[in-house]
Amino acid sequence: MAASSLRAAAGALRRACGAWSPRLGRRLLCSPPMAGNAQTPAGAAREQDGRARAWEDAEQQAKKLKSSPDGEPHRKPPKRKIVLLMAYSGKGYHGMQRNIGSSQFKTIEDDLVSALVQSGCIPENHGEDMKKMSFQRCARTDKGVSAAGQVVSLKVWLIDDILEKINSHLPPHIRILGLKRVTGGFNSKNKCDARTYFYMLPTFAFAHKDHDVQDESYRLSAETLQRVNGLLSCYKGTHSFHNFTSQKGPREASARRYILDMFCEEPFVREGMEFAVIKVKGQSFMTHQIRKMVGLVVAIVKGYAPESVLERSWGEAKVDVPKAPGLGLVLERVHFEKYNQRFGNDGLHEPLDWTREEAGVTAFKEQHIYPTIISTERHERSMAQWLSTLPVHDFNATAHAAAGPGTKVPDPPGDSD
Numbered sequence: 001m002a003a004s005s006l007r008a009a010a011g012a013l014r015r016a017c018g019a020w021s022p023r024l025g026r027r028l029l030c031s032p033p034m035a036g037n038a039q040t041p042a043g044a045a046r047e048q049d050g051r052a053r054a055w056e057d058a059e060q061q062a063k064k065l066k067s068s069p070d071g072e073p074h075r076k077p078p079k080r081k082i083v084l085l086m087a088y089s090g091k092g093y094h095g096m097q098r099n100i101g102s103s104q105f106k107t108i109e110d111d112l113v114s115a116l117v118q119s120g121c122i123p124e125n126h127g128e129d130m131k132k133m134s135f136q137r138c139a140r141t142d143k144g145v146s147a148a149g150q151v152v153s154l155k156v157w158l159i160d161d162i163l164e165k166i167n168s169h170l171p172p173h174i175r176i177l178g179l180k181r182v183t184g185g186f187n188s189k190n191k192c193d194a195r196t197y198f199y200m201l202p203t204f205a206f207a208h209k210d211h212d213v214q215d216e217s218y219r220l221s222a223e224t225l226q227r228v229n230g231l232l233s234c235y236k237g238t239h240s241f242h243n244f245t246s247q248k249g250p251r252e253a254s255a256r257r258y259i260l261d262m263f264c265e266e267p268f269v270r271e272g273m274e275f276a277v278i279k280v281k282g283q284s285f286m287t288h289q290i291r292k293m294v295g296l297v298v299a300i301v302k303g304y305a306p307e308s309v310l311e312r313s314w315g316e317a318k319v320d321v322p323k324a325p326g327l328g329l330v331l332e333r334v335h336f337e338k339y340n341q342r343f344g345n346d347g348l349h350e351p352l353d354w355t356r357e358e359a360g361v362t363a364f365k366e367q368h369i370y371p372t373i374i375s376t377e378r379h380e381r382s383m384a385q386w387l388s389t390l391p392v393h394d395f396n397a398t399a400h401a402a403a404g405p406g407t408k409v410p411d412p413p414g415d416s417d
Contacts, residue, residue, distance in 0.1 A: 085178035086150040115169035121156040144326035153188035178357040245286035250316040295324040
C-alpha cells in the first residue's frame with residue numbers, strides 16, 4: 001500500500017515539474033519558458049510557485065511514506081529526568097560506582113547500565129559515557145556493601161513498561177523497585193539531605209575478650225546492649241572523622257561530618273544465630289567511615305580499647321581505628337526533605353518518600369540481603385576472623401606515637417587504661 005502511494009506521488013511530481021535532473025535539481029523550476037510559449041512575468045511566477053509547491057508536497061509525502069509502514073512518522077519516546085529506587089546485594093561486586101577501563105572489577109552500575117541499554121531506555125553510546133544521560137548515584141557504596149534504598153537520577157526514554165523491561169535484563173539480586181519524575185536539574189547526590197545505613201552483625205561481636213564466645217550460643221544481654229547504645233550515641237553531632245577514613249587530615253573541613261542518630265536495635269535470632277542491627281543516619285559519610293565507627297565501638301565493648309579513644313579519635317592525634325567487615329553494611333534509605341518541601345506538592349512532581357514501595361523493599365531485604373549476610377557469616381566467618389585481628393591494635397600507643405617522640409599526650413578524663 002505504501003509503495004503504490006509512493007509511486008503515485010512520484011508520477012504526480014513528474015507531471016507537475018517535468019523531468020528531475022540530479023545535477024540541476026530544483027533549478028528546473030526557474031528555467032525560462034520555451035520559445036512560442038511566452039508568458040507574462042506574473043503568469044510565469046504563478047506557474048513557478050505552483051510547481052515549487054507541488055514538488056515540496058510530493059517530497060513531504062515521500063518522506064512520510066518512508067518513515068513507517070503505516071505512513072506515520074517514526075518518533076522517539078520522550079526523554080525525561082527520573083529517579084530510580086534500587087535494591088541490590090553487594091556480595092561479589094566492587095562497589096556501586098562504575099570504573100571505566102577496569103572491567104575486571106565488576107560493579108553494580110556495570111549491570112545497571114547494561115540493562116538500561118538492552119531495555120531501550122538509553123542509546124548504546126550512553127553506556128560508554130554516563131554523563132550523556134546525566135547519571136548520578138545518591139551514595140557510592142563500597143566493595144561488598146548492599147543497598148535496600150539506593151536512588152540514582154538520570155535521563156531516559158520513557159518507554160512502556162519501563163520497570164519490567166529494565167528488571168528483565170538484571171540479575172535477581174539487583175532490582176529496580178520504583179520510578180519517579182523529577183525536575184530537569186535534579187541531582188540525586190547534591191539534593192540528598194541525609195542517608196540512613198544499617199550494619200547487621202552477629203551479637204557475639206560484643207562478647208568481652210576475657211570470655212569470648214564466637215558461636216551460635218551467645219546471646220546479647222540487656223546490660224551490654226545498653227552500653228553499646230551509650231557508646232553509639234557519642235557519635236551524634238558534628239565531629240572530625242579524619243581517623244575514620246583515609247587521606248583526610250584533622251584540620252580539613254571536609255572531615256567534619258554531622259551524625260543525626262546512631263543506635264542498636266533489639267537482637268533477633270535467624271537460623272539459630274543471634275544478630276543485631278545498628279542504624280546510623282547522617283548528612284553524608286566518607287569512605288569506610290561507618291565500618292570504622294562500628295569497629296571502634298566493638299573494640300571498646302570487647303575490652304581492647306578504652307572508652308576515651310572515642311574523644312581522642314576526633315582530635316588531631318592519629319588513632320588506628322579498626323574497620324569492621326563490609327558484609328553487614330547496607331544503605332537502607334536516602335532522604336530528600338528540602339526537595340520534597342519545594343517540589344513534592346507543586347502539582348507536577350511526586351515527593352520522594354517511596355511509601356508505596358516499602359513492601360517491595362522489605363521483601364527484597366528478606367529474600368536477598370539478610371540471607372546473604374547470614375549465610376556468608378556462617379560459611380566464611382568474616383566477623384569472627386576480623387575479631388581475631390583486634391588484639392594487634394594498641395590504641396594508646398598509636399595516639400602517643402602520632403604526637404611525636406618525647407611528646408606526652410594527656411589522657412582525657414575518664415580514661416580507664
